[in-house]
Amino acid sequence: MIDLAHITLTFPDGTSRVTAIDDASLHVEAGSTVGITGPSGSGKSSLLAVASTLTTPDRGTVTIDGIEASGLSLPERAELRRTRVGLVFQQSNLLSSLTAFEQLLVMNELTTDRRRRGARHAARNRAAELLEAVGLSRDAGKRPSQLSGGQRQRVNIARALMHRPSVLIVDEPTSALDQERGTQIVDLLLRLTAEHDTATILVTHDQRILPRLTSAHMMIDGRLRPLEQDASVSASGR
Numbered sequence: 001m002i003d004l005a006h007i008t009l010t011f012p013d014g015t016s017r018v019t020a021i022d023d024a025s026l027h028v029e030a031g032s033t034v035g036i037t038g039p040s041g042s043g044k045s046s047l048l049a050v051a052s053t054l055t056t057p058d059r060g061t062v063t064i065d066g067i068e069a070s071g072l073s074l075p076e077r078a079e080l081r082r083t084r085v086g087l088v089f090q091q092s093n094l095l096s097s098l099t100a101f102e103q104l105l106v107m108n109e110l111t112t113d114r115r116r117r118g119a120r121h122a123a124r125n126r127a128a129e130l131l132e133a134v135g136l137s138r139d140a141g142k143r144p145s146q147l148s149g150g151q152r153q154r155v156n157i158a159r160a161l162m163h164r165p166s167v168l169i170v171d172e173p174t175s176a177l178d179q180e181r182g183t184q185i186v187d188l189l190l191r192l193t194a195e196h197d198t199a200t201i202l203v204t205h206d207q208r209i210l211p212r213l214t215s216a217h218m219m220i221d222g223r224l225r226p227l228e229q230d231a232s233v234s235a236s237g238r
């Protein structure tokens with residue numbers, strides 16, 4: 001579960017400040033996929049940065065699984081992000097020299113205690129399971145240059161789930177893909193969100209995706225408005 005309450009974020013702009021997010025609230029339950037769309041510069045990426053606790057808002061709170069990020073020290077917040085937040089970006093940001101399987105294991109090296117007995121074995125099992133879940137078991141030994149754009153995005157999604165995050169933050173997952181492959185990636189995200197019980201926030205310019213999500217919201221000039229409402233997800237903007 002993630003809850004954003006009355007988030008306001010500003011940036012310096014010459015002698016004044018520009019408001020990137022203006023009193024935005026959003027609640028996403030585990031197992032739900034909430035879409036956010038809106039014009040360029042409306043604040044979508046800023047909202048994702050705040051939701052992932054990478055950026056601290058001027059006002060408002062971010063609560064993940066009942067833990068309020070603003071009440072934490074910087075290392076504690078980094079730990080919250082490391083253990084509970086998964087990130088999927090438009091570009092896959094995969095490491096060119098590693099195979100698909102290794103991309104997932106690298107994530108594990110960063111997120112588990114390597115001294116723990118059995119940790120490596122468990123990580124290898126987890127990586128294999130996730131690659132199977134995204135339909136890439138047979139491509140586990142391929143490097144990014146040997147994979148298609150859609151396949152790279154699948155590796156990216158599998159990697160983001162490696163540490164069992166409760167929140168999945170997804171920024172423009174289909175923008176580099178044709179319509180058919182984009183649809184497949186959205187289907188995959190919806191399925192994995194349900195299976196792994198993540199609270200998923202998905203930013204997209206593609207309006208066609210929105211009706212398939214749990215709910216959708218429009219961001220304009222930093223303000224968030226629900227496009228539709230659902231019992232499991234609510235949002236408000238003022």
Ligand SMILES: Nc1ncnc2c1ncn2[C@@H]1O[C@H](COP(=O)(O)OP(=O)(O)OP(=O)(O)O)[C@@H](O)[C@H]1O
Nearest residue numbers: 011012018019020039040041042043044045046047
């Ligand atoms: N680091 C920054 N410093 C100053 N202003 C910023 C910064 N990041 C974002 N902004 C401003 O905040 C506003 C929101 O930007 P943001 O990138 O969140 O929009 P967006 O909806 O994600 O846009 P796009 O769809 O083009 O990616 C814009 O006016 C932008 O110029």
